[in-house]
Amino acid sequence: MTTNGRLDVRFAGAGGQGIVMAGEVLAAAALRMGRSAAHSKAYGPASRGGASRSDVVVSDGAVGFPLVRRPNIVVALTDEAYRKYGHDHADDAVVIVDVDVAAPRNGALVAPIVETARRIVGTDVASGVVGLGVLSRSLDVFDVDILRGTIAERVPAALEDANLEAFAAGREMVG
Amino acid sequence: MNEPRLIRGNEACALAAIAAGCRFYGGYPITPSSEIAEHMARELPEVGGVFVQMEDEISSLGAVIGAAFAGAKAMTATSGPGFSLMQEHIGYAVMAEAPCVIVDVMRGGPSTGRPTSPSQGDVMQARWGTHGDHPAIVFAPASVAEIFELTVKAFVVAERTRMPVIVLYDEVLGHTAETVALPEEVTVADRRKPEVEPEAFLPMLPANDGVPPLPAFGDGYRFHVTGLVHDERGFPSDDPAVAGALLRRLHAKVENHRSEIVDVATSHLDDADVVIFAYGIVARAAEEAVAMARRQGGRVGLVRPRTLWPFPDAEIAEAVRGARLVVVCEMNLGQMLLEVERVVAGSVPIAAVLRGDGEPIDPDEILAALDRDMEGALP
Amino acid sequence: MTTTAQVREHLRGWAMPHVLCPGCAHGIVGRAFLSAVDDVGIDPDQMAVVAGIGCSSRLVGYLDFCTLHATHGRAPSFAAGIKLARPELTVAVFSGDGDGLAIGGNHLIHAARRNIDLTVVLFNNEIYGMTGGQAAPTTSVGAIASTAPRGSVESPFDACKLMIGAGATFVARAAASEPYTLARIFADALDHEGLSFVEVLSDCPTYFGRYNKLGSGPEMLAAITRSDNRIAIPLAGKRSIPTIDPPDLPPGVELGTLHREHRPVFTGRAGGAT
Numbered sequence: 001m002t003t004n005g006r007l008d009v010r011f012a013g014a015g016g017q018g019i020v021m022a023g024e025v026l027a028a029a030a031l032r033m034g035r036s037a038a039h040s041k042a043y044g045p046a047s048r049g050g051a052s053r054s055d056v057v058v059s060d061g062a063v064g065f066p067l068v069r070r071p072n073i074v075v076a077l078t079d080e081a082y083r084k085y086g087h088d089h090a091d092d093a094v095v096i097v098d099v100d101v102a103a104p105r106n107g108a109l110v111a112p113i114v115e116t117a118r119r120i121v122g123t124d125v126a127s128g129v130v131g132l133g134v135l136s137r138s139l140d141v142f143d144v145d146i147l148r149g150t151i152a153e154r155v156p157a158a159l160e161d162a163n164l165e166a167f168a169a170g171r172e173m174v175g
Numbered sequence: 176m177n178e179p180r181l182i183r184g185n186e187a188c189a190l191a192a193i194a195a196g197c198r199f200y201g202g203y204p205i206t207p208s209s210e211i212a213e214h215m216a217r218e219l220p221e222v223g224g225v226f227v228q229m230e231d232e233i234s235s236l237g238a239v240i241g242a243a244f245a246g247a248k249a250m251t252a253t254s255g256p257g258f259s260l261m262q263e264h265i266g267y268a269v270m271a272e273a274p275c276v277i278v279d280v281m282r283g284g285p286s287t288g289r290p291t292s293p294s295q296g297d298v299m300q301a302r303w304g305t306h307g308d309h310p311a312i313v314f315a316p317a318s319v320a321e322i323f324e325l326t327v328k329a330f331v332v333a334e335r336t337r338m339p340v341i342v343l344y345d346e347v348l349g350h351t352a353e354t355v356a357l358p359e360e361v362t363v364a365d366r367r368k369p370e371v372e373p374e375a376f377l378p379m380l381p382a383n384d385g386v387p388p389l390p391a392f393g394d395g396y397r398f399h400v401t402g403l404v405h406d407e408r409g410f411p412s413d414d415p416a417v418a419g420a421l422l423r424r425l426h427a428k429v430e431n432h433r434s435e436i437v438d439v440a441t442s443h444l445d446d447a448d449v450v451i452f453a454y455g456i457v458a459r460a461a462e463e464a465v466a467m468a469r470r471q472g473g474r475v476g477l478v479r480p481r482t483l484w485p486f487p488d489a490e491i492a493e494a495v496r497g498a499r500l501v502v503v504c505e506m507n508l509g510q511m512l513l514e515v516e517r518v519v520a521g522s523v524p525i526a527a528v529l530r531g532d533g534e535p536i537d538p539d540e541i542l543a544a545l546d547r548d549m550e551g552a553l554p
Numbered sequence: 555m556t557t558t559a560q561v562r563e564h565l566r567g568w569a570m571p572h573v574l575c576p577g578c579a580h581g582i583v584g585r586a587f588l589s590a591v592d593d594v595g596i597d598p599d600q601m602a603v604v605a606g607i608g609c610s611s612r613l614v615g616y617l618d619f620c621t622l623h624a625t626h627g628r629a630p631s632f633a634a635g636i637k638l639a640r641p642e643l644t645v646a647v648f649s650g651d652g653d654g655l656a657i658g659g660n661h662l663i664h665a666a667r668r669n670i671d672l673t674v675v676l677f678n679n680e681i682y683g684m685t686g687g688q689a690a691p692t693t694s695v696g697a698i699a700s701t702a703p704r705g706s707v708e709s710p711f712d713a714c715k716l717m718i719g720a721g722a723t724f725v726a727r728a729a730a731s732e733p734y735t736l737a738r739i740f741a742d743a744l745d746h747e748g749l750s751f752v753e754v755l756s757d758c759p760t761y762f763g764r765y766n767k768l769g770s771g772p773e774m775l776a777a778i779t780r781s782d783n784r785i786a787i788p789l790a791g792k793r794s795i796p797t798i799d800p801p802d803l804p805p806g807v808e809l810g811t812l813h814r815e816h817r818p819v820f821t822g823r824a825g826g827a828t
Binding site: 024027028031036037038039040041042043062063064065066067069 | 179180181206207291318346347350351352353354456459460462463466535537538539
Binding site for chain 2: 569599604619620621622624630635642643
């Protein structure tokens with residue numbers, strides 16, 4: 001957590017990449033860890049394709065301003081979404097981007113997130129889950145078992161194993 | 176309290192309505208309020224209630240008022256363009272004294288504007304949107320938890336005052352999920368029913384608080400309801416004395432219930448050089464700005480009306496006493512600013528942080544305004 | 555037909571005198587309606603009548619039921635709210651031709667589409683009476699109104715065809731000049747489960763009659779002539795209503811119960827339609 005006990009997380013991606021679910025999973029997991037959270041997302045045409053965002057604020061105490069300001073963590077899944085929503089982050093932010101992002105900032109973790117989702121689950125929708133895996137390994141804030149349990153509750157039963165495998169694959173992308 | 180869980184603002188609104196006893200919803204889909212209608216369509220029939228999707232917002236509020244006279248606690252929800260259409264029946268509900276709740280989830284305007292962006296552009300429309308000299312009761316929650324709390328309160332106040340009560344919040348609060356522990360039980364109220372026999376019943380004869388008792392159609396009291404000026408029999412009258420007395424009573428009954436209606440939250444005012452005035456989602460940015468300013472040693476406080484109308488004159492005047500600067504923050508080009516100016520009446524300089532582009536005001540913008548408008552506000 | 559004394563039981567004597575003009579046939583329509591309420595045996599405590607704005611709509615103030623004088627054209631929405639919230643009530647709507655077909659046209663057709671159990675009475679006098687004789691959506695082509703000083707050039711609605719098309723499950727037309735028939739049709743409409751629509755050809759001697767030189771109220775009613783199942787209103791005889799009539803029929807409109815069907819009634823509740 002940051003100094004004031006608050007963490008601003010942004011998932012940026014295209015509609016259909018599962019970023020809304022990723023945000024909701026993270027917020028729900030935070031609650032299970034005894035923290036407070038808020039989740040907001042882009043509405044309207046952006047959520048049906050094009051660049052979109054899914055934002056989570058996690059706080060030790062009650063969340064003050066519920067919208068993400070300058071994110072401490074960015075997970076960007078497309079170049080367009082990174083350019084629209086991903087660049088204005090905190091100086092010391094953890095930045096995780098898909099290989100699609102053309103010009104990530106120095107120090108960003110670049111990983112084949114979307115391709116991995118397609119390979120393991122067979123659909124882009126699991127990209128957010130892979131991103132959660134990367135995120136969970138990149139900083140030591142979220143309880144991995146709680147994240148796994150929350151993912152399992154949210155995905156269709158038939159795809160539960162595949163999604164947990166995708167989550168694990170995301171974790172393995174961090175060296 | 177129940178376990179904390181993540182609830183979006185529009186869901187909290189619908190949950191609150193059902194908890195408060197709402198059993199009739201008439202509405203028309205419009206972004207960003209539609210989730211309220213969708214929740215009611217799923218849940219109301221489960222509790223013996225009625226859901227109807229009407230042909231427009233005019234008829235939505237018409238159906239709600241009809242249901243109110245049939246004895247139901249009833250509500251509708253909409254956003255700016257639909258709120259404009261509802262103005263006709265908001266006036267009817269005031270005049271005919273129909274208890275009901277109207278939720279306006281504000282989006283960018285004018286006209287179709289920015290449907291998926293927040294705004295606070297309807298605060299004056301909520302006060303003055305319908306024609307004639309009418310009172311208004313408007314609540315402005317600043318969080319998902321407050322959406323629940325003030326929606327419940329809206330039903331309580333509607334029942335007690337026989338007024339249409341408006342709950343105003345914006346797209347961001349409607350769509351954001353926050354951590355909320357819902358109460359196990361809520362305080363509810365029911366309209367006062369007549370104590371006299373039907374033969375002796377005068378439908379518009381007020382009780383001491385100015386509010387006439389209201390039986391439901393079908394209870395055995397056969398009475399007339401009209402939007403025309405009417406006498407205590409509820410029958411149209413062209414007598415100026417009747418018209419004048421009716422209008423004054425409609426205002427007086429709200430005034431009589433003022434202490435139950437007016438609700439203002441404050442923080443860090445004791446030593447404040449700068450008082451920020453903000454409501455709704457902007458108050459959340461203001462709270463953050465106050466915390467940030469305090470960390471820097473700035474003496475900054477916040478006054479946050481949860482009731483916009485009737486405007487809390489005395490409470491605001493008290494809150495700004497001793498301040499060297501008042502900063503009004505709102506997501507419009509200066510609407511409640513006019514009210515603050517009226518109440519402050521030149522006693523304290525007023526600065527404003529105003530945004531009409533459909534983007535929420537950020538805490539940094541408020542801090543920047545403090546720096547800009549008052550040297551030394553942030554040491 | 556119920557006796558006058560019985561009908562008086564359903565009137566608010568204290569609210570008299572009423573606002574209608576001498577010669578206006580709306581009172582005849584009101585009497586036929588009250589007679590039907592009695593014939594059907596509706597408990598007056600469980601009867602609600604909702605009206606919009608206009609001369610016909612003012613009538614409800616004199617009826618000793620639960621009455622609601624709503625906004626212009628919106629009565630069907632208020633009535634829907636009352637009926638859905640309290641289904642045991644019998645709910646009727648009184649509307650004029652401007653009220654129901656112009657400003658309230660959308661509400662009227664959607665009430666029919668949903669098939670809410672309401673009885674809607676549309677008083678058609680071809681003109682806006684309350685506001686001083688302006689043209690209505692029912693004004694015949696050629697008829698004079700204050701906003702059609704050279705004669706109306708717009709095609710009028712056939713309200714019954716409109717409502718059949720919109721899904722009303724009982725549709726009838728009757729004339730104020732035939733009160734016994736009218737009362738029988740009202741009784742059938744009140745009995746019918748679902749949306750019943752009754753268009754009543756009434757008169758407005760004050761404006762429509764005067765502008766079009768049709769004589770006094772009684773003269774206007776007497777001139778309404780019936781042949782077989784068709785009725786010709788005075789103006790139809792003089793100038794014809796070509797837009798709504800096939801050429802092989804005499805000028806006029808069909809009369810009687812024009813449509814009847816059974817379709818699920820909208821209740822807005824769990825379990826849905828009845």
